[in-house]
Amino acid sequence: MGFSSPENGGHALDLSTKDTCGLPVFGVAVRYPAGHIVPLHKHAYGHLIYANHGLLRVEAESGQWLVPPTAAVWLRSGVAHRLVAPVALQACGLFVREDVCPRLPERDCVVHVSGLLRELIMALAQADHTTIPSKRIHLLGELLVEELHTQPALPLHLPWPTGDAGNPVQHVCQALLDNPGDSATAVEWADRLAMGDKTFHRRFLQSTGMTFGKWRQQLRLMSSLTLLMQGIPITQVALASGYDSHSAYSTAFSKQFGRPPSVFAANL
Structure with a gap:
């Protein structure tokens, strides 16, 4: 290294x-x-x-x-x-x-x-x-x-926001990285940053190349790999990663990685 x-x-x-x-x-x-x-x-x-x-x-x-x-x-x-x-x-x-x-x-x-x-x-x-x-x-x-x-x-x-340290999108991404289960919506983040909803979505897409929803889902799924490797039950992983249920998490995981989290965990 x-x-x-x-x-x-x-x-x-x-x-x-x-x-x-x-x-x-x-x-x-x-x-x-x-x-x-x-x-x-x-x-x-x-x-x-x-x-x-x-x-x-x-x-x-x-x-x-x-x-x-x-x-x-x-x-x-x-x-x-x-x-x-x-x-x-x-x-x-x-x-x-x-x-x-x-x-x-x-x-x-x-x-x-x-x-x-x-x-x-x-x-x-x-x-x-x-x-x-x-x-x-x-x-x-x-x-x-x-x-x-x-x-x-x-x-x-997971693309990281471009621009200088003052880019508010970097603040949002770092907060979500620290807490992937944060359920705040794009509208709520826009309010916190004192900007309009459309402006927030536009700046997020410009900075990362992905929509807010897609980026957050990518973050949650990637972060959940750590929990799976620690042997945490899948339902707990789903909730900690911001998903409402085991099935919702498994569906998103399978779509992203081509296999369900149970199979991924079994092959660790």
């Missing part, structure tokens, strides 16, 4: 050995406790972030991503980002040289992690870079790039 585990003081990892290894792809593996935050940072490499256990939140100017063990976040080189571990997790970060990046997604996104891609990520993240890289490590990196290129993007992105 570019940062050490909290047990080592939370300082930046020394990537100097890896930087000079000559590999097109190299990686690190890190453990984070629940609630740990890796501060804003960036890399001169394309960056693939994967949590093989737990759930990781990746925050950047362009948006936020929640990453379950079946997915990974791809970030272009130079993209500043922060990492938040809502639950204890093991994470792997792979770094891809810029000359290789053109073969990978042009936008920051979440991609599906196939069984093969997972094994490649784990092998590269745990590889010993203190010795001269072997032909096997080079080939694993090449295969990872090919496999990553074929993976579909997933709907786990």
Whole structure:
């Protein structure tokens, strides 16, 4: 990830050995406790972030991503980002040289992690870079790039409002992020911000690229993944996420992720 585990003081990892290894792809593996935050940072490499256990939140100017063990976040080189571990997790970060990046997604996104891609990520993240890289490590990196290129993007992105810190839409989004179950309507938010209903809807769409209702639903569903991974009963997850019932939540979850929350929870 570019940062050490909290047990080592939370300082930046020394990537100097890896930087000079000559590999097109190299990686690190890190453990984070629940609630740990890796501060804003960036890399001169394309960056693939994967949590093989737990759930990781990746925050950047362009948006936020929640990453379950079946997915990974791809970030272009130079993209500043922060990492938040809502639950204890093991994470792997792979770094891809810029000359290789053109073969990978042009936008920051979440991609599906196939069984093969997972094994490649784990092998590269745990590889010993203190010795001269072997032909096997080079080939694993090449295969990872090919496999990553074929993976579909997933709907786990939450666009963050554009503009400066004074944008009132950022205040609304941060409040909802802190409390996804907040039931305040768009009209109520407009009243709080002393603006008209139509103005609020227009500014929200301009700032995020999504309507208020769609954005809030996306937030609620993404946030609910954390609760599911903690083993909380689905009915409680539904209510905490702002849904009136188990069925309403399950319907929305299935439409968004292609499977009901019971199936998602059973495969954790």
